[in-house]
Amino acid sequence: MRNPYIIGVFLAAGKSKRMGQNKLALPLKGGTIGSLSLQTALLSHLDHVLIIERTEHASLEWMGAPYHSPPFRERWSLHVCQEAEKGQGHSVSSGVRKAESMGADGVVILLADQPRLSVDHLNALVAMAPVSFAVSSSLGALTPPIYFSSAxxxxxxxxxxxxxxxxxxxxxxxxxxxxxxxxxxxELKDIDTPEEYDIVRRLVI
Known part of the structure; x- marks a missing residue:
């Protein structure tokens, strides 16, 4: 029996309105918010990672050079959601449709602004397949990353x-x-505002 093929749907199509600039490109711990979040996904047991963006010409400068080169480059691909401007739901549904077309048995919905997420937590979530779904929780609050089976x-x-x-x-x-x-x-907290960024920056440097 083969292992389930699980794809990460990495949501990077937001406008960073509350930050006032592209938060994924903000420096953090030798990288950026976006690159640290992506690093966790690429080092995990996910079989592939779909980076969801608004346009085909999206700037991926936040990613950093290592992830544009082997062995990481083979681990991810860019997927454009034409309706990303209409809200996160469109990015999620578009990413899942693409993953399904690639033969995914399940997906993990990931946020590009969770730089403190651990590989261990993500691997534990992946290992829960083939349950119907599995959601992360912190102090009773349900939050991404979330695993969904093909069902x-x-x-x-x-x-x-x-x-x-x-x-x-x-x-x-x-x-x-x-x-x-x-x-x-x-590790499950995302970064939306300058105040949240300042707090995280002081903690992780």
Whole structure:
């Protein structure tokens, strides 16, 4: 019996409105917010990573040179969501449609602004396949990364607007899944504002 083929859907199509500039390119711990988040995905047991962007000519300067070269370059590909401007739900559903076309047995929805996410946590989430879904949790709050099996794809593909994957969990449509508690609450926190960035920068340098 073969192992399930699991693709990461790495959401990098946001506008960083609350930050006032491209937050993925902001420096952090020898890299950038985006590159540290991507590094975790590429070093994990995910079989491939789809980077979801708004345009084919999206600037991936935040990524850093190492990830444009072997062996990392073979681990990811760029997927353009034409409707990303309409909200995160469109990026999620577009990414899942692409992953499905690539033969994915499951996907993990990842945020590009979670630079403190650990490889161990992501691998533990991947290892939960083939449950229907598995969601990360911190102090009772459900948050990405989230694993969805192919059985959930019909529902995830219907997301639109600002609906995130968490809305499906609240709806009860997906049945019973698993919850993976993070070892520390800090690793699941995303970075949206200058204040949050300043706090993280002081902690990780």
């Amino acid at each position: 959930c794809f019909p529902y995830v593909k219907e997301l639109k607007g600002d609906e995130g994957a968490r809305s499906l969990l609240k709806s009860g449509q997906l049945g019973t899944g698993a919850v993976l508690e993070a070892k520390t609450s800090a």
